[in-house]
Amino acid sequence: MSGVxxxxxxxxxxxxxRSTWAEAFPATDVGAVWATDPGRFGRTFVAVRDARVVAAVHYLPRRLRAADGTVDLVGGVANVATRPAERGQGHVRRLLDLAVTAMTVDGCAWALLFTGTPAVYRGSGFRTFRLGYTSGRPAPPTAPPEGWTVRPGSWTDWPDLAPPHRAFNAHRPLSTVRSDHDWRHRVPAWYAPPAELLVAWKHGEPVGYLVRERSAGLVRVVEVAGGAEALRALFGAVAATAHADRAERCVARLPADPVVGAALPWLLSDPVPEVDETGMVRPVHADAARLAATTGAPGAFHWPGDYL
Incomplete structure (x- = not known):
């Protein structure tokens, strides 16, 4: 066996x-979102043995809102994979070093990733942070507020939903400042079927939306935008479908936000607090205090549609 x-x-x-990713993520086509990055090859770092990729790390620069209201350039780490036969040899750490070096040159303030295996990244300086959300039983179905309609959306609707998203997240730490490219490519890829888009309409204008995922006995709400009435209409539509589906549980993976809180009774009964600890951050040019302020700020949240 030759060297790496x-x-x-x-x-x-x-x-x-692609075969490395298929071995590491057999249930997910991670290459679909990776392919939306125009600079993907120059920011994908690989370990190669005998002309064959055996491990990989992708770095994507993203613009995220900070706790002080400014926007940071952040290095998103994604698609970290090692072939099973090559694990335990330090490939990921070497590739993360290359990625962080590139982030440093590019002027990134800090690095961000999401993982179910945090121990892999602690040796490279990453630390976990917590995001709260709620779950509970689906609320009883209700009609939308007067003048509102909720209809299924499609991928063609996404660019038109940028204004309510921007308004809803304008001051939300940890949220991504989405570009037109994101709306046309990355967001539709992350929320492709079986995820479902619902759009709230008033006076013929789309003024709010919700993304849900349904499975046996469960409904998950993974992104929303809009004012309190729009969310009431959307939450009521989800509750009605959950009732028809005989779903027993609803997960509202949503931020601690006054607008969400005001509408939440139309979605959940007997809400229970939950914690997501899959996020990890690492300073690059910024200091650790800036990262702690952003990840721990009231209402801080990172939407799955902006995952890396």
Missing amino acids: GYRTATPEDLPSL
Whole structure:
């Protein structure tokens, strides 16, 4: 067996890169979102043995709102994978070093990732943070407020939903400042079927939306935007479907926000607090205090549609 080299990816690596991801993530096509990054090859770092990719890390620069109201350039880490036979050899740490070096050159303030295996990243300086949300039984179904309608949306609706999203998250720490490219490519990819988009309309204008995921006995609400009445209409529609589906549990993966809180009784009965600890951050040019202020700020949240 020959030695391993560490470098940026090239188009010629694509077959073995995809097979590496397929081995690591057999239930998810992570390459679909990766393919929306125009600079993906130059920011994908690979470990190569015998001309074959055996491990990979992708870095994507993103603009995230900070606790002080400014916007930070953040290095998002994604698609971290190692072939099973190559694990335990330090490939990911070497590739993360290359990614952080690139972030430093690019001027990133800090790095962000989401994972179910935090121990892999602690040795590279990443630390976990917590995001709260709620779950409970679906609320009884209710009609939308007068003048409101809720209809299923499609991927073609996403660009038109940028204004309510921007208004809802204008001062939300940890949220992403989405570009037109994000609305046309990344958000539809993350919220592709079986996720479902619902749009709240008033006076012929889309003024709010909700993304839900349904499975046996469960409904998950993973993103919303809009004012209190829009959310009441959307939550009522979800509750009605949950009742028809005989769902027993609803997860509202939503921020601690006054607008959400005012409308939540139309979605949940007997809400229970929950905690998500899959997020990790690492300073690059910023200091640790800035990261702690942003991740711990009231209402701070990162939407799954902006995952990396």
